[in-house]
Amino acid sequence: MAKDDSDIYAALLQAIERGEFQPGSRLIETELAERFKVSRTPVREVLNRMESQGIASRDGKGGLIVAELSQDQLGELYDIREVLEGFAARLAARHAAPAEIELLKEMIASGKLVEGEARELAIANKQFHQQLHNCTHNQYLQQMLSSVQRSLALLSGTTLAEPARVVVSEKEHRMLVEAIENRDEDKAEQVARNHVKNAYKTRLKIELGW
Incomplete structure (x- = not known):
């Protein structure tokens, strides 16, 4: 209560x-x-x-x-999410401690990001990204990302209800953690931005009923 x-x-x-x-x-x-x-x-x-x-x-x-998000607002939300997630990945590659990277790898290895009902996948995905955000060691960026996450709560369902998206997302997560572990800031940012772009494509299909 x-x-x-x-x-x-x-x-x-x-x-x-x-x-x-x-x-x-x-x-x-x-x-x-x-x-x-x-x-x-x-x-x-x-x-x-x-x-x-x-x-x-x-x-x-x-x-x-x-609140209801218009299609324009949806696009704006994902635009800013792409920028912030990309920068978060770059900072994670720069600042993440070895133990923090190991935790990201363990979260992937657990299978929780690919196994279970859509809602369970969404929760695991949110936890994974929260851990990635922690790796930035930048509280102001984390606050902005939290604001974006709150706005995402206004969207119906989850893109992870689409089986094809789950497969691609898992591959992107692995590539992202690999780039962070290798301290490849450019690669980490690129993978993170593509991750958001692909999520947006799936979201549009859901919202437009494709």
């Missing part, structure tokens, strides 16, 4: 990621307060925070809803 603002925020964001609140769904204080067994005050604080982050927006009646 959520007990404070941070708990409520995390729980609501996870619910949005799971699709329990679809883009355009109303976010009603009283209903959320009942859901999380808290007063309306912390819920209001969380909703204000989400609105400031672009996760929630106002509808025509002034109420809060889960």
Whole structure:
């Protein structure tokens, strides 16, 4: 049960990621307060925070809803994600400690990035990228990447629901870790940027129903 603002925020964001609140769904204080067994005050604080982050927006009646991304916004989101993930990979190749690289290799070897249901794959993938972001040793870049991740929560489903994407993604992860281990900054950035570009292509197919 959520007990404070941070708990409520995390729980609501996870619910949005799971699709329990679809883009355009109303976010009603009283209903959320009942859901999380808290007063309306912390819920209001969380909703204000989400609105400031672009996760929630106002509808025509002034109420809060889960934000909806237009096709243009989707492209903009992946554009900035490509740049940030590429730079993160470059910094990881420069700064990652041997133990951090070993952890990335262990995450790949575990099979969790290729085996399981789509949601399980998405969770494992998020953990892998979080570890990669930690390897940058740059807190400001990590904050920007966290902001992008929050916006990605607004997208329905996961690109890893597509079997072909899982296969390609796993290959890209291996190439990325190899480049980081070899301290090849240019290669690491190139692989990371291509990784995001390919994810975007799959995302477009999902959003457009191809």
